[in-house]
Amino acid sequence: xxxxxxxxVGAGLIRGLVETARNFTGSYCDPARLTTVQxxxxxxxxxxxxxxxxxxxxxxxxQSGLRxxxxxxxxKECPPQCIYIVSERDEKGKVLKRPKVFDIxxxxxxxxxxxxxxCPFDAIRMDVKFELSVFDRFKPLLLHKExxxxxxxxxxxxxxxxxxxxxxxxxxxxxxxxSKTEGTKSSSSASSTTKAP
Amino acid sequence: MNAEVNITSTRPQLPPGTVMSYHLQRQSAxxxxxxxxxLEISMGPHHPSTHxxxxxxxxxxxxxxxxxxxVFGYLHRNHEKLAEGMTYLSSMPFTDRLDYFCxxxxxxxxxxAVERLAGLRPTERAEYIRVIVAELTRLLNHACLxxxxxxxxxxxxxxxxxxxxxREKILDLFEELSGAxxxxxxxxxxxxxVDLTPGWVAKAQKLVAEFPRFLDEFEKLxxxxxxxxxxxxxxxxxxxxxxxxxxxxxxxxxxxxxxxDVRKVDRxxxxxxxxxxxxxxxxxxxxxxxxxxxxxxxxxxKILHQALRDLPGGPVMDPKxxxxxxxxxxxxVYGRIEAxxxxxxxxxxxxxxxxPYRYRVRPPSLVNLTVLEDMCLGHTVxxxxxxxxxxxxxxxxxxx
Numbered sequence: 070x071x072x073x074x075x076x077x078v079g080a081g082l083i084r085g086l087v088e089t090a091r092n093f094t095g096s097y098c099d100p101a102r103l104t105t106v107q108x109x110x111x112x113x114x115x116x117x118x119x120x121x122x123x124x125x126x127x128x129x130x131x132q133s134g135l136r137x138x139x140x141x142x143x144x145k146e147c148p149p150q151c152i153y154i155v156s157e158r159d160e161k162g163k164v165l166k167r168p169k170v171f172d173i174x175x176x177x178x179x180x181x182x183x184x185x186x187x188c189p190f191d192a193i194r195m196d197v198k199f200e201l202s203v204f205d206r207f208k209p210l211l212l213h214k215e216x217x218x219x220x221x222x223x224x225x226x227x228x229x230x231x232x233x234x235x236x237x238x239x240x241x242x243x244x245x246x247x248s249k250t251e252g253t254k255s256s257s258s259a260s261s262t263t264k265a266p
Numbered sequence: 267m268n269a270e271v272n273i274t275s276t277r278p279q280l281p282p283g284t285v286m287s288y289h290l291q292r293q294s295a296x297x298x299x300x301x302x303x304x305l306e307i308s309m310g311p312h313h314p315s316t317h318x319x320x321x322x323x324x325x326x327x328x329x330x331x332x333x334x335x336x337v338f339g340y341l342h343r344n345h346e347k348l349a350e351g352m353t354y355l356s357s358m359p360f361t362d363r364l365d366y367f368c369x370x371x372x373x374x375x376x377x378x379a380v381e382r383l384a385g386l387r388p389t390e391r392a393e394y395i396r397v398i399v400a401e402l403t404r405l406l407n408h409a410c411l412x413x414x415x416x417x418x419x420x421x422x423x424x425x426x427x428x429x430x431x432x433r434e435k436i437l438d439l440f441e442e443l444s445g446a447x448x449x450x451x452x453x454x455x456x457x458x459x460v461d462l463t464p465g466w467v468a469k470a471q472k473l474v475a476e477f478p479r480f481l482d483e484f485e486k487l488x489x490x491x492x493x494x495x496x497x498x499x500x501x502x503x504x505x506x507x508x509x510x511x512x513x514x515x516x517x518x519x520x521x522x523x524x525x526x527d528v529r530k531v532d533r534x535x536x537x538x539x540x541x542x543x544x545x546x547x548x549x550x551x552x553x554x555x556x557x558x559x560x561x562x563x564x565x566x567x568k569i570l571h572q573a574l575r576d577l578p579g580g581p582v583m584d585p586k587x588x589x590x591x592x593x594x595x596x597x598x599v600y601g602r603i604e605a606x607x608x609x610x611x612x613x614x615x616x617x618x619x620x621x622p623y624r625y626r627v628r629p630p631s632l633v634n635l636t637v638l639e640d641m642c643l644g645h646t647v648x649x650x651x652x653x654x655x656x657x658x659x660x661x662x663x664x665x666x
Contacts (some may be wrong), residue, residue: 081278081490088487089424104431117463120445142590148356181359181451186459187589195445 117230120182120195122175122212124219131218136192139168143184143193151177152184168214175201176210191235197227277553278490279499304332311340315418315651318661322638322650329646334639338632341665349625354380354455354592357625362449364627365663367407370399370440371605373453378534379601379612380455384594392457392582393536397573398470399440399452400603401566405477406433407606408517408559408566409484411658415556416488418655419497425487432480435473442466456587467574474570481563489557498553502641502653505550512637516608516630518657521558522550528604535603539576540569555656593620607631607658627666631659 096102106113127134139156155170184193196219203209225232310321319340325333345364349357361376362369374396381388388396410433413426437447442463444452452459488494504514509522519526527544529537545561547554596618602611608630615624634657642650 078492081492081495085487085491088483092428092483104434116441116445118442118445118460146353146356146590148352148359179359179449180446181449182445183355183359183451187355189590 115197115227117228119197120180121199121201122178122180122196123173123184123193123217124196125171125214125217126192126194126221126224127218128221131220132214133167135167135214135218136190137168137171138166138190138192139164139171140189142187142189146183146187148181148183149177149179151175171214171217173212173217174210175212176206191239194224194228194231277557278495309647309650310337316654317414317659318664320654320659320661320664322654324647324650326647331642331645331647331650334642334650336635336638338635338661338664341661343666345666346625346627350622353620354594354622355589357622358454359449359451362451363662364629364666365605365607365610365631365660366448367410367660368403368606369448369450370403370452371603371610373450374400374535375601375603375605375610376612377453377455378603379599379614380594382599382601383597383614383616384455384592386456386584386587388457388535389581389584390578391461391580392584394573394577395458395462395582396453396535397537397540398570398577399443399450401570401573402436402439402470402473404566404606405563405570406436407658408563409433409480411655412484412488412556412559415552415652415655416494418652419494425484428480428484428487432477439466439470439473442469454583454587454589455592456584457582461582467577470570471574474567474574477567478564481560485560489560494556495553497649497652498556498656499551500549501552501645501649502656503549503551504637504641508637508640509550512633514608514634514637516604516606516634516658517558517562518555518608518634520544521547521554523548528602528609532602534601540572542566542568552652552656591620593618602628605630607660607663608634627663629663629666631657631661631663635659635664 092102126136128136139154141154141156144150144152144154151174153170153172153174154168157165157167157169159165180195182195185195221232221236224235305326307324307326308321309324310316311319313321316322321337321340323333323335323337324331343363345360349360358373358376361372364372377388380386409429410426413423413429416425417423440450440452441447443466444450444459504518504522506522506524509519510524514522515526515528523546525544525546528534529542530544542565545558545565547558594616596616598613598615600611600613602609604610609628610630611628613624613626613628614622617623638654638657641653645653
């Protein structure tokens with residue numbers, strides 16, 4: 070191409086400098102060319118799908134209302150293995166469907182969201198808080214059940230679309246379950262009546 | 267294979283007799299001072315030009331390289347063995363961390379291998395989304411590579427900042443899609459994790475429409491710059507036969523004039539539906555490797571145009587795919603894609619259990635590094651820096 074051949078040494082250099090100058094002055098004329106924000110004073114609007122670290126969703130009471138049933142699927146699937154769960158037991162030693170200990174070491178967690186995906190009970194979700202610096206390396210970064218429990222309303226406030234979809238799905242599942250139990254009840258009563266004579 | 271672009275005809279040359287062409291002549295002159303002692307120095311692992319923790323044992327005769335031994339392993343994280351001990355799904359976020367610039371293409375290569383093993387087929391829409399995010403990844407990788415390489419030549423970061431400005435726009439798109447800017451963890455076996463958000467396609471189209479402006483600006487800034495020509499033309503020549511014999515892949519191979527692109531050869535995914543050309547170099551020097559990236563970005567934009575236009579509706583996951591208790595049948599597969607740096611392959615042996623029996627990554631950066639000594643011999647230390655820069659390595663992938 071003729072256009073690219075150099076007539077004079079330094080011409081290419083000057084062309085590049087013109088481009089740099091245009092970029093330098095461009096941001097003064099056109100606000101769209103400003104690409105940075107001054108972070109601690111101002112920050113970009115949060116993204117709906119943003120994710121940092123997991124939390125546990127509860128409905129109603131912050132401890133008894135936890136959706137988690139301690140099935141330990143997330144513990145098994147967690148790639149860096151930062152989740153630690155112990156199920157609650159009653160006096161006879163029978164395993165109850167709620168966690169006694171639920172710890173997440175967020176110094177190990179890499180925020181991959183796999184625990185959220187594999188959870189069959191929609192009990193664990195991703196938070197969007199990112200300003201989490203602390204002075205101690207160990208204790209404050211090991212989150213316990215109490216620190217992890219966040220209300221469903223909080224979940225709605227950070228991921229509105231996703232939370233609405235989850236609520237609808239849970240409600241549908243509950244309705245199905247209810248109709249099923251009613252169905253089995255009526256069918257069992259029917260069978261008992263037929264057996265009686 | 268269809269038509270390719272040859273970049274030789276558009277190659278600007280320095281006028282003879284200038285100070286800079288003297289520099290070129292000096293470089294081509296053979297040997298150094300025969301009586302001087304050899305000096306062995308260790309470049310890296312904490313050398314700013316090595317793009318990470320990479321070490322080169324360089325033996326110098328004066329300023330000239332006599333021997334060069336790449337030493338890697340400083341960032342070894344036991345990725346392959348770890349993956350054998352965990353489920354197929356759990357390895358997916360770790361593939362993000364191989365080549366941390368191009369997490370989307372890493373995801374794709376791994377998903378492709380596992381899909382072959384499990385007999386899953388991504389849906390039509392998922393295939394298109396994969397092509398779109400992979401080509402966006404190629405754009406950001408090539409733009410940043412040019413930035414890094416010219417930074418190594420002493421542009422003090424100006425092109426790098428321009429490249430990062432554009433990269434930021436692409437990362438914003440990735441963040442909206444997957445929730446993370448760099449560690450996307452977006453693809454799943456049989457599709458992608460979530461559907462595109464409303465308005466995403468419009469944003470991507472806007473980016474694709476504006477990107478050529480940046481490329482023009484970038485080319486004006488760099489391609490005829492005399493310093494860049496003097497530094498890069500005739501430096502670090504990789505002969506065609508050596509490139510093929512050393513199984514070099516990606517832009518580096520094509521800069522040496524070998525027409526080999528996995529997108530064209532394998533036609534994985536839906537690449538057979540798009541009309542694009544494969545840019546080829548001729549000289550195989552640093553300048554060709556730089557220019558090939560410019561041209562590949564233009565071809566990627568073409569693919570993006572077509573993919574965003576034809577994007578169909580529908581689900582993004584194969585209905586047969588399942589997240590929990592995923593056990594693909596026993597077998598042996600190799601899935602490969604054209605990652606921005608070259609051929610990225612995953613070799614898996616499944617034994618019917620939830621985790622792979624053998625898991626092996628074929629990283630393009632590592633294989634492309636093997637010819638580093640051949641390219642550097644006889645050049646000066648300053649040239650070693652830009653030759654390494656033109657290979658386009660990411661140490662996360664080299665060391666795994």
